[in-house]
Amino acid sequence: METYELIRSRRKTLALEITGDCRVLVRAPMALSKARIDAFVESHAGWIAKHLEQRRQQAASAPPPPTAEDIRALKARAWAVLPGKVAYWSEKMGVVSTELKITTARKRYGSCSGRNSLCFSCFLMDCPEAAIDLVVVHELCHIREKNHGPGFYALLAQYLPDYKERKKLLK
Secondary structure (H helix, E strand, O other), rough: OOOOEEEEEOOOOEEEEEOOOOOOEEEOOOOOOOHHHHHHHHHHHHHHHHHHHHHHHHHHHHHOOOOOHHHHHHHHHHHHHHHHHHHHHHHHHHHOEEEEEEEOOOOOOOEOOOOEEEEEEHHHHHHHHHHHHHHHHHHHHHOOOOOHHHHHHHHHHHOOOOOOHHHOOOO
């Protein structure tokens, strides 16, 4: 049986997760016995093996992580590019953001807070310009539409009718 890390919480179900660094996590209810958890892990041995191998292959083929110098360069480029794009699209859309931040977020390229503060990842600079514009317009749309409902996508399509094609550039 594969070794795993056990995380107990006030949940009702068992869950398996293979992390980016190839660890097996098991999330379990507080009161569930270790024997039941071990049986669950054992019954999913095939799934675990398959997904661990996929993660290992991804890790082996992944480029090396960016250096501190790479990140400084990306942030500098983001500060050179994004304020102008935000200003251009803000004026075109008739919206105003309250703040602009550049971070090193890895899981999302942009966000818009409830107070209309925009945050962009410096790693967005690794994307094509059409994708950068999509993320900027997407976050500016959240100033008017705080969710991803039909109104949000109608607004996004109003400014970027090809947003679905642009989204493919982010993957």
